[in-house]
Amino acid sequence: MGGEPQRLSSGIGLDVFDAAPVAVLVSRGPEHRIAYRNAVYRETFGDRPLGQPLRDAFPDLAQTGYFSIFDRVLATGHAERLSTAPVDVTYPGSVSDVTRYFNFSVSRTALGAGDHGVLAVVVEVTEQVEAGEQIRVLAEQRRRALLRYRSLVNAGTQVVWVAGPTGEMTETSPGWERTTGQTWEQFHGDGWLDAVHPDDRAEVSRNWNRALAEVPADFTSTYRLRVADGGFRHFAIYAAPVRDGDTVVEWVGTCADTEQEWRVRRREEVLARAAEVTAGTARLEEMLDALSRVIVPEIADACSVYFLPQTLDRPAGAALTAERVVALTRPGLPGLPRHREEHLRPGGPLARAIEQGRPLHTAFPPGEVPPALGPAGSGPWLPERCNSVVLLPVAVDGATAALLVACTCGDRQPLGRPETDLLRELIERTQTPLRNALELRRTRQVALALQRSLLPAPPEVPGLDIAVRYRPSTVGAEVGGDWYDCFVLRDGATVLTIGDVAGHDLPAAVTMSQTHLAEALRQAVPDATEILSVYGATECLPVSAI
Incomplete structure (x- = not known):
C-alpha cells in the first residue's frame, strides 16, 4: 500500500471520491482493511487509520451485525442496501455515544488482479429520521387526543358537534344520535334542523345563519329539541368558531339539556304574571x-x-x-x-x-x-x-x-x-x-226559597181576574225585601197588599217575611200583639202600629 495511490481495477484512482458529497469507504480483503475514506467519511466517523480492519476501527459496532454485510457482499458479489440504520459510536467532537441514522449501499469492487474489496457509500439521514419521528409523535399525540376527545364525548351528558365553516354538520355526534334518535344520514348537513321543534325552527335557522355571516366570538341560543321518545325538551346551544388565522375552518358546539331550569324559570314567570293580573280582583x-x-x-x-x-x-x-x-x-x-x-x-x-x-x-x-x-x-x-x-x-x-x-x-x-x-x-x-x-x-238560594214560600198564589174571586209577577229590581241579587199578598176578608172584601223592605239580600227577605206576617195577622185577628211578639215581628213593626 505504502504511499502509492490506490486505484480500482479500471485504473481510476480512488481520489475521485474525494469531492463526493456523501461518505465513501473502500475496504480490502476478507479482513476489510480500510483502503480509502473520503473527507465526508472522516468528518462523520473520524479519521480511522488506513490498513486497520473495520472491526478494530469500529469496535462499538462489533455486535451490530453490520460487518456481516461486508462479508456477504465480498463473498457473493451481490450488493446490499440498508436504510435508516442507527449507528451508536463516539463521533468527532462528542464525549459520549450518539445515535445517528444512515443509508448504506455496499457493493464488491476489484482493486487489482485477484484483489477485491468492498465499496460502501454512506448517506446520513438523521435529520429526516428525526423529522419523521417528530411527525410520527405528533400524529400519535393527535390520534390519542382524538381518542380522548371521542371518549369524553361518548361518556358526557352534553351533545358535542362539529360543523363546517358554512354551518353544515361534518362529523358524527354520538351524543346527538343518542339524544334525538337521528342517524348520521339524517343528521349530517342541515338534517339536524328536522329535530328542532317546528315552532322554533325558523328562528333557530335565522339566528344560526346570522352567526355564520357575522362570526361572533361565541353563539348561544335556546330551543326545543325532539328527543328519542318523541317528546320535546329545551336545550341550550353554545358554539364557537375555530380559526386558522383570519379564516374560519369549522365550528365546535355543545347542546345541554336545560328543561328543568326552563321549567323553574317559566313557573316563576307565570306565577308572577298571575299575581299581577289578579291583583285587586275580588269577583270570581x-x-x-x-x-x-x-x-x-x-x-x-x-x-x-x-x-x-x-x-x-x-x-x-x-x-x-x-x-x-x-x-x-x-x-x-x-x-x-x-x-x-x-x-x-x-x-x-x-x-x-x-x-x-x-x-x-x-x-x-x-x-x-x-x-x-x-x-x-x-x-x-x-x-x-x-x-x-x-x-x-x-x-x-x-x-x-x-x-x-x-x-x-x-x-x-x-x-x-x-x-x-x-x-x-x-x-x-x-x-x-x-x-x-x-x-x-247559597245565601241567595236560601233567601229565594224563603221569598217564594211567602209569596202565595192569589185567591180565586168570582168576577175578578188576579195575576201576579215578581221580578227583583236587581237582577244579580235575585232576592229582595218586596212582597205582595191578596186575600178575602170575612165580610167578602178582597184585600191586596204590596210592601217593600230596603235591601236585596237574606236579611231583607227575612224582614219582609216578618212584616208580611204581621200584616196578615192584623187583617185576620183584631188583637195579635201576643202572637206577633212570639214571631218577633215587633222588632220590625211597632205593636202600636198594628
Whole structure:
C-alpha cells in the first residue's frame, strides 16, 4: 500500500471520491482493511487509520451485525442496501455515544488482479429520521387526543358537534344520535334542523345563519329539541368558531339539556304574571278570566272553568250540572261558548274527577278525543286536534266547587305532570273568591226559597181576574225585601197588599217575611200583639202600629 495511490481495477484512482458529497469507504480483503475514506467519511466517523480492519476501527459496532454485510457482499458479489440504520459510536467532537441514522449501499469492487474489496457509500439521514419521528409523535399525540376527545364525548351528558365553516354538520355526534334518535344520514348537513321543534325552527335557522355571516366570538341560543321518545325538551346551544388565522375552518358546539331550569324559570314567570293580573280582583269570574289569559297560550291552547255550586249540598249519587263560566282558546282555534250548562254523565271522567277530587290527565293522538271525555249531549267542548286534557278539581271546604279543563292541540307537546302542578298553583289563587261566591250563591238560594214560600198564589174571586209577577229590581241579587199578598176578608172584601223592605239580600227577605206576617195577622185577628211578639215581628213593626 505504502504511499502509492490506490486505484480500482479500471485504473481510476480512488481520489475521485474525494469531492463526493456523501461518505465513501473502500475496504480490502476478507479482513476489510480500510483502503480509502473520503473527507465526508472522516468528518462523520473520524479519521480511522488506513490498513486497520473495520472491526478494530469500529469496535462499538462489533455486535451490530453490520460487518456481516461486508462479508456477504465480498463473498457473493451481490450488493446490499440498508436504510435508516442507527449507528451508536463516539463521533468527532462528542464525549459520549450518539445515535445517528444512515443509508448504506455496499457493493464488491476489484482493486487489482485477484484483489477485491468492498465499496460502501454512506448517506446520513438523521435529520429526516428525526423529522419523521417528530411527525410520527405528533400524529400519535393527535390520534390519542382524538381518542380522548371521542371518549369524553361518548361518556358526557352534553351533545358535542362539529360543523363546517358554512354551518353544515361534518362529523358524527354520538351524543346527538343518542339524544334525538337521528342517524348520521339524517343528521349530517342541515338534517339536524328536522329535530328542532317546528315552532322554533325558523328562528333557530335565522339566528344560526346570522352567526355564520357575522362570526361572533361565541353563539348561544335556546330551543326545543325532539328527543328519542318523541317528546320535546329545551336545550341550550353554545358554539364557537375555530380559526386558522383570519379564516374560519369549522365550528365546535355543545347542546345541554336545560328543561328543568326552563321549567323553574317559566313557573316563576307565570306565577308572577298571575299575581299581577289578579291583583285587586275580588269577583270570581273576573279572576278566573284573568287567570285563563295567563294559562292560554303559555301553558295550554284552551282553558275552560266550570262552576259547581250545588256540590256542597248535593246528595251522593245525584246528577251533576256544571256551569261553564270561562272558555278561552288561543288565536287560530275555534272558540267555545262561555256561559253554558253541562249535564255530566254519572261515572264519566268529569264526574269522577269532581267526586274524587283528584286531577285526571289524558293524552291521545291529535283530534281523537276519547268519547267518554265528553259530557253527554253537550256537543263540542274541546278544540279541534286536541291531543291532551287535564281535568283539575278545585276544592273548597273539602268539596269540589269548580273544575278547570285545560288542553293542548296539534303538534304541541301534551300536558304532563309539571303542567298539572303549575295549573294547580294558579287555580289555588281563587280559593277566597270562590268560597265567597259559593256563600253568596247559597245565601241567595236560601233567601229565594224563603221569598217564594211567602209569596202565595192569589185567591180565586168570582168576577175578578188576579195575576201576579215578581221580578227583583236587581237582577244579580235575585232576592229582595218586596212582597205582595191578596186575600178575602170575612165580610167578602178582597184585600191586596204590596210592601217593600230596603235591601236585596237574606236579611231583607227575612224582614219582609216578618212584616208580611204581621200584616196578615192584623187583617185576620183584631188583637195579635201576643202572637206577633212570639214571631218577633215587633222588632220590625211597632205593636202600636198594628
